[in-house]
Amino acid sequence: MFSIFRKKRGHGGSPRDVARERVQAAIRRDRMEVSAPQLTELRDNLLYTIREHLPVAPEFTEFRLQRDGDEVFLVSRVRLESRT
């Protein structure tokens, strides 16, 4: 009940609440981080698999991570070559 007398602090909570929110956000972001070499390896593996089914034009491949707020999307755009 004494908490109502406590001084209102930044971010609208106690330092403990603020710390908890900040760590959770940082950890969530870190866990979604993908390094450039990992992304390259992933792209190569995916293209290898796709090529087993469809002809692809690798020079037109787009492969990147896109962040939208707390969400991260893997965006891939692969141009297929016409079969000859």
Next chain:
Amino acid sequence: MSGKTIVMTSGKGGVGKTTATANVGTALALRSNRVVVIDTDIGLRNLDVVMGLENRIVYDLVDVVEERCRIEQALIRDKHAGELYLVAAAQTRDKDCITAEQLVDLCRRLELDFDYVIVDCPAGIEQGFRNAIAAAQEALVVTTPEVSAIRDADRVIGLLHASDIHTAKLIINRIKPEMVRQGDMLDSSDVLDMLAVDAIGLVPSDDRVITSTNNGTPVVYDTQSPSGREFVRIAARIDGEYLPMIDPVEEQPTSIMDKVRTLMGINRKTSAHV
């Protein structure tokens, strides 16, 4: 004898990794285990100082892996605990001068003669970290209830999993019960929930650690030290003994309201996951 290798790691520097290594190693030796602690922080060694053995170093870790001496010549026997030994890090070399394979080979040989090989890992996640974790079957991750330390611990736990070390347990160090009670510090359950690993020790902040380090005598010898007592309990848990987790916040009621709460049997949410 076939012992096991445990790496003491953290990611962030300055959270008490070396102090924890010295104290857990000493406490394990006081339980009649044969223990060797290895300082892998090449270029920035400190385990020797914390254990009060800095004047006894003749050969170091790099001398062993570069075969300038035998392992036995680099083992420095502790002054107090009978079967506790230190392999000191080289002070004038850098972390790239040994490889993970060399450290794995050394630990496998030491496991033949010791119950526990405890590897004190350097801060960071570079080559020194990769070397230190390569030989370990288990890991103890040391953190403090602070944003940066917890974030780094999470990163390290991820890297340990990627290296097939799935038995990482957490030591939460420097818990300040009064700050937790006032809502100024994260409590142990906050940290454990975020990192999703089990705790093996909840160590209160303790000024006696500073005096023990000044004297070169691990704090586990100080029976009045709250942190020393917890390091003793951590060693017992490593040794397979079941001991319930004691949260320092519950152990040290100091304010009048906390004492009233304790008398009335009202506890705040402080449960630790064991």
